[in-house]
Amino acid sequence: MNTYRVAGLTALGDPTRRAIFERLAERPRAVGELAAELPVSRPAVSQHLKVLKQARLVTDRSVGTRRVYQLDPDGLAELRGYLDHFWDQALAGFKAAVEHDPKESK
Amino acid sequence: MNTYRVAGLTALGDPTRRAIFERLAERPRAVGELAAELPVSRPAVSQHLKVLKQARLVTDRSVGTRRVYQLDPDGLAELRGYLDHFWDQALAGFKAAVEHDPKESK
DNA sequence: AAACTTGGTAAGCGAATACTTACCGTTCGT
DNA sequence: ACGAACGGTAAGTATTCGCTTACCAAGTTT
Numbered sequence: 001m002n003t004y005r006v007a008g009l010t011a012l013g014d015p016t017r018r019a020i021f022e023r024l025a026e027r028p029r030a031v032g033e034l035a036a037e038l039p040v041s042r043p044a045v046s047q048h049l050k051v052l053k054q055a056r057l058v059t060d061r062s063v064g065t066r067r068v069y070q071l072d073p074d075g076l077a078e079l080r081g082y083l084d085h086f087w088d089q090a091l092a093g094f095k096a097a098v099e100h101d102p103k104e105s106k
Numbered sequence: 107m108n109t110y111r112v113a114g115l116t117a118l119g120d121p122t123r124r125a126i127f128e129r130l131a132e133r134p135r136a137v138g139e140l141a142a143e144l145p146v147s148r149p150a151v152s153q154h155l156k157v158l159k160q161a162r163l164v165t166d167r168s169v170g171t172r173r174v175y176q177l178d179p180d181g182l183a184e185l186r187g188y189l190d191h192f193w194d195q196a197l198a199g200f201k202a203a204v205e206h207d208p209k210e211s212k
Numbered sequence: 213a214a215a216c217t218t219g220g221t222a223a224g225c226g227a228a229t230a231c232t233t234a235c236c237g238t239t240c241g242t
Numbered sequence: 243a244c245g246a247a248c249g250g251t252a253a254g255t256a257t258t259c260g261c262t263t264a265c266c267a268a269g270t271t272t
Contacts, residue, residue, distance in 0.1 A: 013119020
């Protein structure tokens, strides 16, 4: 299908993972801490964090018995790069089409 | 859950929708045209386009019996805005954490 | 107007996946 | 060293969701 491999998009497709992602953007958090704020169980959070980690959207470090997660700029940069890559094409195509045929039919 | 409503992320979470998205970035295309290039049926493409349209990632206009789709800068801008919003926070949190506790355990 | 082209929708099916409970390993405190 | 805190993994279930076939509506052509 010649589609780009953007694991981050698949990862952030899920609302619960977005919620985790957005909380980690605010500040690093431990697993149980995240679970306490979310309407899902702690194992569910663990599983989501695994996906986010594979997408390089988060990193983790152990602090005592706890495991603290935080955002990883790498995956985030990849996501931004992906969108930026299509941004110019989208604008160019948009303008060309509008001038060619202004009447829309939404 | 206080999660941001970013329909675009949910929409682009699917690989087939990404394939459609990426082809429309190249140039506007009709539904059948997309279906011919993809390994899924035309109704499947229609359903995906519906999702992309609701996420304001594409617009459509009718040309004769055909329906031509193209990227919509609005949804794309929203996506970029979403990621940019977390970009600074991620960087700040990342640097602070690294300086605070440099030893990682990947 | 009849036939063809194009595409959206409905219904149904199978696969993916998000969630739960149960269990186990690791680390800290007393 | 024992118990508690913390978190990853396994197994199982239920819902979501992407896909197909069948059908129908709208537009074009001759």
